Amino acid sequence: MTSTRRDFLKKSAATGALVSAPLIWTPDTAFGRNLNSKPTVASIGVGGSRGRYNQGGHIARKASKLGKTIAVCDVDSVHTAEFNKDFGGKLNEYTDYRVLLEKEKPDVVTIGTPDHWHVPIAIAALRAGCDVYCEKPLTLTIQEGIDVRNVVKETGRVFQVGTQQRSENENRFLKAVAIVQSGRLGKNVNAYVAIGGAPSEGPFESTAVPEGLDWDFWVGPAPKADYSEERRKQFRWWFEYSGGKMTDWGAHHIDIAQWALGYDKSGPVEVVGKGTFPPIVPDDFNWDAFLNGDAKLPSGFNTAVTFDIDLKFKNGSVLNVNDVYKRPDSNIEFGNGILFEGENGRIFVNRGKLEGKLIDELSEADHEEINALVAELYKGKTPGNHMQNFFDCLEDRQQPISDVSTHHRTMTSCHLCNISVMLGRDLKWDPKAEKFVGDDQAQALTSRRSRDSYLVASGT
Numbered sequence: 001m002t003s004t005r006r007d008f009l010k011k012s013a014a015t016g017a018l019v020s021a022p023l024i025w026t027p028d029t030a031f032g033r034n035l036n037s038k039p040t041v042a043s044i045g046v047g048g049s050r051g052r053y054n055q056g057g058h059i060a061r062k063a064s065k066l067g068k069t070i071a072v073c074d075v076d077s078v079h080t081a082e083f084n085k086d087f088g089g090k091l092n093e094y095t096d097y098r099v100l101l102e103k104e105k106p107d108v109v110t111i112g113t114p115d116h117w118h119v120p121i122a123i124a125a126l127r128a129g130c131d132v133y134c135e136k137p138l139t140l141t142i143q144e145g146i147d148v149r150n151v152v153k154e155t156g157r158v159f160q161v162g163t164q165q166r167s168e169n170e171n172r173f174l175k176a177v178a179i180v181q182s183g184r185l186g187k188n189v190n191a192y193v194a195i196g197g198a199p200s201e202g203p204f205e206s207t208a209v210p211e212g213l214d215w216d217f218w219v220g221p222a223p224k225a226d227y228s229e230e231r232r233k234q235f236r237w238w239f240e241y242s243g244g245k246m247t248d249w250g251a252h253h254i255d256i257a258q259w260a261l262g263y264d265k266s267g268p269v270e271v272v273g274k275g276t277f278p279p280i281v282p283d284d285f286n287w288d289a290f291l292n293g294d295a296k297l298p299s300g301f302n303t304a305v306t307f308d309i310d311l312k313f314k315n316g317s318v319l320n321v322n323d324v325y326k327r328p329d330s331n332i333e334f335g336n337g338i339l340f341e342g343e344n345g346r347i348f349v350n351r352g353k354l355e356g357k358l359i360d361e362l363s364e365a366d367h368e369e370i371n372a373l374v375a376e377l378y379k380g381k382t383p384g385n386h387m388q389n390f391f392d393c394l395e396d397r398q399q400p401i402s403d404v405s406t407h408h409r410t411m412t413s414c415h416l417c418n419i420s421v422m423l424g425r426d427l428k429w430d431p432k433a434e435k436f437v438g439d440d441q442a443q444a445l446t447s448r449r450s451r452d453s454y455l456v457a458s459g460t
Helices: 005-019 055-064 077-085 097-104 115-127 142-155 169-182 215-219 229-233 250-260 287-291 364-377 386-396 404-423 440-444
Strands: 002-004 040-044 068-073 092-094 108-111 131-134 159-161 190-194 270-276 306-312 318-322 337-342 345-349 427-430 449-451
Touching: 040 055, 040 097, 055 068, 055 077, 055 108, 055 386, 068 077, 068 097, 077 092, 092 097, 097 115, 108 115, 115 131, 115 142, 131 386, 142 404, 159 386, 159 404, 169 250, 169 337, 169 345, 169 364, 190 250, 250 318, 250 337, 250 404, 270 404, 306 404, 404 427, 404 440
Parallel strands: 040 068, 040 108, 068 092, 108 131, 131 159, 190 318
Antiparallel strands: 002 449, 190 337, 270 306, 270 427, 306 318, 337 345
16 A cells, blocks of 8 residues: 655654654754754764765764764664764664654754655654754655755754755855856856766666665665665666656756756746666656556666756746757867856856856956855855854754755756656746646656555654
């Protein structure tokens, strides 16, 4: 028996509400403690030597330098033990995040699980009175973004998403956004994003579940599946758990591009493009049935391998998303980064460089003006450390630089790209209503069902 994933999130939220009522913050009692003390931190999903993906452990250790880590939770006991060694084995260890929230009542939670667990855990943590730092991409579906945005607003908790390009990389992305918004490129600016393609290997053989891993809990709300190393260690290439390169690097570069174009609080009105899938995906595949557990694919990578998609905005701007960007009428070609182009010129930015003729010609006064715009974009705080920005906001109770609302709009654009490629057609989107226009099949792909066994807390 299954329920809608939205029902799952609501029930998860209700479970969290029973765990602990939201804390009320005042200047003298932040976190229900003395302001001179560090907030307590619990880290959920920390990775380890058995899993290639270890970003959860990375952010957890960063948070431990600014707060007081008291507990760790992971469905793999090897991961919790490895992480706990860094703390002299003094942390309380958990497999079930709901039990952790109930028993520990931490001030702060970091979430570094596979993507399909981000929102269920985040909502439970918010409802338990926690402030949250969650890795990107935050959402698996558009509806998840709407749900978690509503809970953040309702609870008043501080929530940072791990899109560190908004804080780090020597301010290159912040400066690019400031330059575009300053009008230096002109009034009609388009963005061209390249995020690389995805692998197409598979099918893979099922193998025995490693000792210490609760595989059924790892799969959680997603459709039941047999274990394989590839499914776990490379979950980004499976639509059951993530969204491929579109939600991996797209969560970074589409975010910056949409922010620069002035649509970080709205979104596109049309999606036009095409893409290809691995060989295991047949033509005209029923994605809705598959994502809801009613259809099967061979056990292999199934996210889009190549793509060329235009997100069109109300003002006429276009954000092109490509695996490798190449313009046939010029020598412009790149595999990762963002090109902004207007009637007055173009600039290119990625994590290693910010370049273009316009950049070379900036005067000292221009640099001062751009730095002032960067400070304004960063809400008056000092950029450079994404986790520090989160902890700074814990004190003044402002939403951080990568807040849920704007990240939800970024992820909506990422999901729109994937849905368009899945259906093989252009789509119209109403960013105000947050619904597809005249397309019930596309609308059905904005949410998913969840396995009922994960609607009720286990071990309690």
